[in-house]
Amino acid sequence: MTEATRQMGIGQLLRSFSDGLSPVTVAEELLAEARLAGERHHHILAMDADAVIASARLSENRWKTGTARPLEGIPIASKGSVEFSNLLADAGAYMQCVVVPNAGGTPLNQPEGMDPTNPGAEAHMPGGSSTGSAIALACRHVPAAIGSDAAGSIRIPSLCCHVVGLKPSRGALGPALQGLSPTLCEIGPMARSVEDAALLYAAMSGQAAGEPLAKPPIFGIFDDASLPPAMMQHLNEVANRLGAQGAFVVRRNIPDFALSAEAGWTVLCYEAAHNMADMLPALRNSPTSYLKYVEKGLSITATAYQAALAFGAQFAAGLDRVLEGLDALMCASAWSAVPRRNDSDIAEITAKWGELCLPFNLSGHPALALQGPNHNGLPTGFQLVGHRGSEVELLASGVWVQRSTDYHLAM
Template identity: 25%
Template structure:
């Protein structure tokens, strides 16, 4: 069962109803009990966390809130920084990333890091290094990816919130699969420091998966804001996101999109969830208009692939230079090797072309917001897959399936626009479904206000008790 959300947890500690040590010990106990059946948490720092609580936490908005960090692109000092890859298995973070430092300054208690597919290259969390993470709703199913470890941990109730990142849907896909709220913020909203990932940073964004909208807004207030020297930054919000989430969204004109030109088939249950969400929005006073997509998923995939592929090559080559050796056969998974070989041979001019095309796609999709305030679609074109469907040992299978899972999500990475997955109903097997809303660059406040309105009108709950969440205790680090 899920406990209080982060806002309620911090309030209880602040009001003296609980204390940071008790809250931290309870979260540690939940991780030890639940994680062996889920494999969501890959490294822990329980003793260090308790020592930090004993020494006194900063008196910030997250004071006493236990939190987990995704093991990809955001580092926790002293913990392995593997990115889910055997090539990086013995890499240790020398310092906190800026985002983790901001969490700590806000009073959060960092308990460890969560599982991720190798270097974030899969829509399911099944790395060879750590093995698969299981969905708390069904142990046979994927929790999504690449933030699947974080999503499984929050959905199971180990912690109220967890860091996540999104390069093609990696916050929204696992949020949909695990029945959570997942907001991908605008490009440049959260600083990537100290990782200089300008190319992949054009499509990647850091934030969190949460059980409530207000938690997402609070964490975004903590995380948002450029670091001096950042290459780009999102427009400043009109007010704190926590305040914007409490405002009435007003009467919005919402464009409903349930199919894609030259895209994958959309499962009737996924399309039906979006249509049901549209009907609820109508009952709440919004105007719904049918619309068509102004992009082709394959075009978006090619563009995003070049930008992220170029960064993948640079990342692997830098690691090999540091190790002083060539790439070994078992360093990376077969799918990662295929991508590495493809993009290592990429002409520099192709990177420039991809950057130009990304801007063109941004203008094409942006034109839709001349007609509507928000775009609504399914988050996923197909229901949550079984574990093993997205098998990185079979690159051909990945190519066949992966684009299906990012067909509705990755366009907002290429354009930099904010987008969120909101839990909405369940498929025929009882697994949660998500619907996606997107807004123009800088429109997180509008999305949060709409999400809060939907949350009040159609509350979403946690997963049922499931044997997958039981198991032997895991030892702490």
């Protein structure tokens, strides 16, 4: 495989297929790359090489006969907990591999001993439960991936592995995932660039991809007084860079942000306890991180759960008002530098990261994880939060950010 082919995103591959590049050749080369990456980073749960090549042959025939579909011949990695066939098969994409659905714990369907590592910083955390999808993208054996997000599970791995991930609005891609928290969890696209994430989202949603912004965006920046100064400095650095490129950036406050995270944990744990109660004996015999949510949820009353949902509706309405007049709101998505895998307080650190993401699961607003500047050899990132139901417009804002900066090219 040439390095140029390995670096191709969705759009580049589709154009190359149209010009005669063989989807079978690409599939074979990316499979070889995936095998090597899986041996090193331990993120691939399952991969059927024969099925991959068969799918690529069908795609090659469609390109030759002029019947190519929107993502014809594009290999995808999917998180183990996400059903792929109903999302993208009709668009011509095919499953290259199923990736591990967690990191820092062993889910019940994950082989013992699989502990995924971060391709860009192997001593550091690769992220949360869509870690495998992010690793596959960072290793460049797929140009696109699917994850799910109940409390930052797309956005945190995207930051750690220096890729892009979208948590859509509530219900934007159909009924919620059952399991951990149907109210909070959304399936979303992940890629190395926002342009590719937009193409993937268009295929997943059936919507047309958006047009580029006609003028520089108006961004709010959430001036979070509780955020550690170094993290706020990173966000201000990005805001200053975007302002220099023509964006209009204004300071905004999000009322009750900390309380929204508390309410979000209440909803997540209560629903986890009730949806996974029959799995509790197995969970207690496994080091999965889900156990703590289920056990905490068992002590939450139905009254407290309903109160948290009611608070979430009020918080969402307040966030709608904060977003008035803005294209999107810039918010931090990390409480610290990417922690080391063996840090004794890593569980506490990652919980704090989740508290920066969870409010937007509770409110149902879309949130797009974007790469920030490299600091001390480690990735940084932030999230753009959009109006409810405005995924296409939010992705267009993200495209503008990446065309105005080089952060996504740094690692």
